[in-house]
Amino acid sequence: xxxxxxxxFDSGIGGLTVVKAVxxxxxxxxxxxxxxxxxxxxxxxSTDAIIQFSKEDTQFLVDRGAKYVVIxxxxxxxxxxxxxRKRFSVPVIGVIExxxxxxxxxxxxxxxxxxxxxxTIFSGAYEKAFKELGADSxxxxxxxxxxxxxxxxxxxxxxxxxxxxxxxLEQLKKDNVDTLLLGCTHYPLLMKVIRxxxxxxxxxxxxTEVGVELAQNLAxxxxxxxxxAGDTGIYLTDLSMNFKEIGERFLGEPMKxxxxxxxxxxxxxx
Amino acid sequence: xxxxxxxxFDSGIGGLTVVKAVxxxxxxxxxxxxxxxxxxxxxxxSTDAIIQFSKEDTQFLVDRGAKYVVIxxxxxxxxxxxxxRKRFSVPVIGVIExxxxxxxxxxxxxxxxxxxxxxTIFSGAYEKAFKELGADSxxxxxxxxxxxxxxxxxxxxxxxxxxxxxxxLEQLKKDNVDTLLLGCTHYPLLMKVIRxxxxxxxxxxxxTEVGVELAQNLAxxxxxxxxxAGDTGIYLTDLSMNFKEIGERFLGEPMKxxxxxxxxxxxxxx
Numbered sequence: 001x002x003x004x005x006x007x008x009f010d011s012g013i014g015g016l017t018v019v020k021a022v023x024x025x026x027x028x029x030x031x032x033x034x035x036x037x038x039x040x041x042x043x044x045x046s047t048d049a050i051i052q053f054s055k056e057d058t059q060f061l062v063d064r065g066a067k068y069v070v071i072x073x074x075x076x077x078x079x080x081x082x083x084x085r086k087r088f089s090v091p092v093i094g095v096i097e098x099x100x101x102x103x104x105x106x107x108x109x110x111x112x113x114x115x116x117x118x119x120t121i122f123s124g125a126y127e128k129a130f131k132e133l134g135a136d137s138x139x140x141x142x143x144x145x146x147x148x149x150x151x152x153x154x155x156x157x158x159x160x161x162x163x164x165x166x167x168x169l170e171q172l173k174k175d176n177v178d179t180l181l182l183g184c185t186h187y188p189l190l191m192k193v194i195r196x197x198x199x200x201x202x203x204x205x206x207x208t209e210v211g212v213e214l215a216q217n218l219a220x221x222x223x224x225x226x227x228x229a230g231d232t233g234i235y236l237t238d239l240s241m242n243f244k245e246i247g248e249r250f251l252g253e254p255m256k257x258x259x260x261x262x263x264x265x266x267x268x269x270x
Numbered sequence: 271x272x273x274x275x276x277x278x279f280d281s282g283i284g285g286l287t288v289v290k291a292v293x294x295x296x297x298x299x300x301x302x303x304x305x306x307x308x309x310x311x312x313x314x315x316s317t318d319a320i321i322q323f324s325k326e327d328t329q330f331l332v333d334r335g336a337k338y339v340v341i342x343x344x345x346x347x348x349x350x351x352x353x354x355r356k357r358f359s360v361p362v363i364g365v366i367e368x369x370x371x372x373x374x375x376x377x378x379x380x381x382x383x384x385x386x387x388x389x390t391i392f393s394g395a396y397e398k399a400f401k402e403l404g405a406d407s408x409x410x411x412x413x414x415x416x417x418x419x420x421x422x423x424x425x426x427x428x429x430x431x432x433x434x435x436x437x438x439l440e441q442l443k444k445d446n447v448d449t450l451l452l453g454c455t456h457y458p459l460l461m462k463v464i465r466x467x468x469x470x471x472x473x474x475x476x477x478t479e480v481g482v483e484l485a486q487n488l489a490x491x492x493x494x495x496x497x498x499a500g501d502t503g504i505y506l507t508d509l510s511m512n513f514k515e516i517g518e519r520f521l522g523e524p525m526k527x528x529x530x531x532x533x534x535x536x537x538x539x540x
Binding site for chain 2: 037038039040044045046049118145146148149150152153155158159160163164167238239242
């Protein structure tokens with residue numbers, strides 16, 4: 001048993017969908033969340049920058065006693081997971097592999113669609129993960145860069161959202177994927193529109209799957225906290241205008257315990 | 271006369287539309303451009319962070335001999351112009367006031383619409399500038415946060431872009447503004463769609479107006495460089511995947527002379 005908190009980081013507040021999923025599956029675990037809002041988005045930064053930021057984010061969580069670190073940022077998980085694993089002694093899980101494993105479990109035809117931001121898709125990280133975990137699948141990736149700003153605008157069912165989703169998803173529909181992996185924290189909020197277009201296929205939400213796999217790993221490693229209060233501490237490196245409104249949309253509940261922090265290097269940047 | 275370069279900075283590469291406008295009006299001037307791509311976008315950051323970044327950006331340009339500094343970033347110009355002016359001895363112009371002066375010149379009814387990112391609009395900077403420069407106008411501001419990602423996606427005339435523009439601009443149309451000020455570097459690229467909705471009214475592109483006013487100021491201060499080669503040096507704090515493709519869309523010509531630089535504090539962040 002281990003009563004220390006689970007550490008979760010993202011470039012922004014989108015990773016709160018992972019916090020929500022983990023809280024649902026592991027209600028007794030305390031969580032420390034770091035959103036590096038001062039430097040978001042990671043997806044437009046270079047690989048070098050993302051790796052450096054990911055190390056600093058992990059260090060912040062480890063310094064706060066994290067017994068396990070979850071990389072909820074797809075850009076970080078795409079390019080920095082292996083490096084962070086080598087650098088730190090705590091176990092680290094990324095948001096990519098659990099969804100891949102789940103998609104491979106439930107696909108019948110082996111035709112799997114993956115949607116995400118440009119960096120996530122073009123990094124090839126999903127293709128690599130699928131190749132390592134299941135040889136025979138056909139993986140069709142599609143970048144959907146407008147989905148994040150649409151969710152942040154709150155236009156979850158706007159006609160424009162439907163048009164954009166149709167444009168992005170048309171080819172995956174034609175290609176008859178039987179499973180669609182939502183490879184971005186923001187996308188579950190567009191589930192209704194996505195389902196209207198793609199119909200009755202399998203959907204895999206990576207946030208949920210990372211929670212499921214984390215629970216299994218903690219049990220295997222005997223690191224669960226069965227008696228904790230389930231407290232969530234939220235740390236953000238910058239407080240923008242509407243972070244609370246958007247954050248609560250992701251978290252699914254009021255955001256109570258949050259504070260602004262400086263990472264060593266963002267502190268130097270001030 | 272002064273043969274030193276003009277310095278122009280922005281949080282990203284959108285400010286290259288200002289470079290384009292300045293080059294057209296002042297073809298002999300050398301230009302040093304800084305795009306702080308490692309920390310973009312500024313619009314989602316706190317006011318404190320934007321002010322600090324703006325000081326560092328200005329210092330970088332001054333260190334490279336800038337005789338005049340143009341703040342091409344709307345978020346910076348909104349919140350940091352006065353502070354940067356006090357701090358540095360070179361003259362500084364922001365991207366906001368020239369457009370405001372121009373809009374006041376050409377409006378007949380005094381009903382002026384202003385569109386921009388959320389921070390630009392909600393900062394109240396435009397209202398303040400209009401109040402200082404012209405008492406009787408009625409200023410109607412509207413934030414259009416999806417326009418920037420649409421331009422970066424290259425969807426300049428997509429049906430979704432038209433629907434989104436209609437949603438954003440509907441009320442300004444109903445309110446019968448006779449002049450629309452495009453208060454964001456990216457927006458001139460959406461001019462066709464905007465004109466379809468708003469019709470035959472006056473349009474003010476702030477990038478063009480800042481070039482016009484800069485030329486006047488340089489002449490008044492006897493700081494022109496009539497015999498320069500018109501070289502443009504582009505410095506970016508991070509090189510992302512598709513900065514060149516998007517940058518050339520803004521610049522209107524091939525991007526030749528560019529390099530990655532570290533500001534003192536982004537260096538510390540590595």
